[in-house]
Amino acid sequence: xxxxxxxxxxxxxxxxxxxxxxxxxxxxxxxxxxxxxxxxxxxxxxxxxxxxxxxxxxxxxxxxxxxxxxxxxxxxxxxxxxxxxxxxxxxxxxxxxxxxxxxxxxxxxxxxxxxxxxxxxxxxxxxxxxxxxxxxxxxxxxxxxxxxxxxxxxxxxxxxxxx
Ligand code: CDP
Ligand code: MG
Numbered sequence: 001x002x003x004x005x006x007x008x009x010x011x012x013x014x015x016x017x018x019x020x021x022x023x024x025x026x027x028x029x030x031x032x033x034x035x036x037x038x039x040x041x042x043x044x045x046x047x048x049x050x051x052x053x054x055x056x057x058x059x060x061x062x063x064x065x066x067x068x069x070x071x072x073x074x075x076x077x078x079x080x081x082x083x084x085x086x087x088x089x090x091x092x093x094x095x096x097x098x099x100x101x102x103x104x105x106x107x108x109x110x111x112x113x114x115x116x117x118x119x120x121x122x123x124x125x126x127x128x129x130x131x132x133x134x135x136x137x138x139x140x141x142x143x144x145x146x147x148x149x150x151x152x153x154x155x156x157x158x159x160x161x162x163x
Contacts, residue, residue: 007085008038008151010141011093012130015073016111018042023076026106026129029092030080034158039079039151045071052144062124069124077145083162086138093131101127 011030013023030037045053050067057063080089094105097115101108106129113126132138142151 005083006081007135008079008081008142009086009089009132009138010145011078011080011089013076014070014128014130015075016126017128018074018076022110029106033092034162035080035082035085036156037078038081039146040076042074042076044074047071065122065124079142079146079151086132086135089131090133093129096127097125098127
């Protein structure tokens with residue numbers, strides 16, 4: 001098995017996904033693609049964790065809206081594992097702005113928010129989900145959210161057919 005192509009990536013089902021009862025629907029997209037859930041927990045994020053997770057955005061105008069969104073209720077944090085998981089999960093998630101996200105993606109199928117609306121309303125873009133955007137970001141985020149002992153090793157049936 002070419003192990004170097006097996007990656008881990010961090011996914012957050014944001015508070016809007018939880019409050020809209022979309023946990024199962026969204027998770028099934030990843031399960032059906034054969035991605036393996038190797039860690040998962042429900043967390044009510046505080047301002048400190050928000051600032052660590054979104055450190056690249058802290059100085060941006062929208063950060064205050066993003067912090068109030070991400071701390072507004074519990075979210076589900078997940079580590080997914082699979083072949084080129086970082087790129088594949090971003091493809092399944094779709095573009096940041098739901099208005100631009102294509103049908104067939106999670107953000108395109110289950111949200112319709114737009115930058116213009118969010119900016120005028122003084123709120124964050126409600127786009128249901130976060131996914132690490134690069135291998136480096138994934139490594140940093142998986143470490144931030146999970147201890148090594150919370151990440152599990154087991155076999156799925158996909159491994160019989162895919163690997
Ligand atoms: O989440 P993603 O990596 O696709 O986008 P990002 O550029 O890293 O932004 C992080 C999050 O900030 C987005 O998912 C939005 O929820 C929010 N955001 C926003 O509310 N307004 C913006 N102009 C840009 C991002
Ligand atoms: Mg990002």
